Amino acid sequence: MAEQAVSLQIKRLDPSELAWANERYAEVDFLPSPATDFVAVVFVGDNPAALGRVTQLTATVGELGGMYVFPEFRGSGIAKQLVDYLVAECGLDTLFCLPFEKLHDLYAASGFLLHPPNDIVPEKVLSKHAWCNLHYPDRVLLMSRGSTGRPI
Ligand SMILES: CC(C)(COP(=O)(O)OP(=O)(O)OC[C@H]1O[C@@H](n2cnc3c(N)ncnc32)[C@H](O)[C@@H]1OP(=O)(O)O)[C@@H](O)C(=O)NCCC(=O)NCCS
Numbered sequence: 001m002a003e004q005a006v007s008l009q010i011k012r013l014d015p016s017e018l019a020w021a022n023e024r025y026a027e028v029d030f031l032p033s034p035a036t037d038f039v040a041v042v043f044v045g046d047n048p049a050a051l052g053r054v055t056q057l058t059a060t061v062g063e064l065g066g067m068y069v070f071p072e073f074r075g076s077g078i079a080k081q082l083v084d085y086l087v088a089e090c091g092l093d094t095l096f097c098l099p100f101e102k103l104h105d106l107y108a109a110s111g112f113l114l115h116p117p118n119d120i121v122p123e124k125v126l127s128k129h130a131w132c133n134l135h136y137p138d139r140v141l142l143m144s145r146g147s148t149g150r151p152i
Pocket residue numbers: 028066067068069070073074075076077078079080081098099100102103105106
């Protein structure tokens with residue numbers, strides 16, 4: 001008999017679960033999400049397997065981040081599906097992200113490019129990028145997708 005396929009669902013986090021999500025983020029030294037973030041949670045069957053989020057910066061611009069696939073669920077494409085879900089569902093035209101350098105190809109596969117050095121970047125993204133590179137031992141990139149190159 002064929003093995004039953006694992007059912008994977010991605011949903012917007014219920015606001016009552018925000019404290020739980022932030023406890024999970026603390027496990028990987030990620031900043032907590034405010035209630036205004038668009039936070040998504042992946043379920044494998046009934047079990048939460050991953051978190052990701054978009055922080056809205058203006059009416060059309062946001063920062064995608066907080067990608068955390070819980071250790072027992074890694075290596076089966078969940079992060080890639082979660083990035084694509086957030087891009088499709090967040091409703092914003094332009095997204096920045098600040099990934100660890102080793103994950104460049106994961107974000108590039110979803111349309112993110114290294115942000116051109118002289119192009120406009122929101123101050124909040126610039127300061128978070130600088131903070132990340134001081135805070136984490138791994139180098140952190142600045143990538144973006146969508147309508148960049150115009151005033152943000
Ligand atoms: C990084 C992380 C989100 C990846 O989750 P995942 O579900 O295992 O990733 P996927 O299976 O969707 O992998 C997608 C691609 O990224 C690559 N990738 C995943 N983890 C990687 C790593 N640590 N180093 C290099 N490449 C990696 C995979 O090889 C895969 O590439 P492929 O499609 O060419 O095979 C997960 O390991 C994690 O939560 N780590 C701790 C928190 C963290 O570092 N988050 C990222 C912040 S930028």
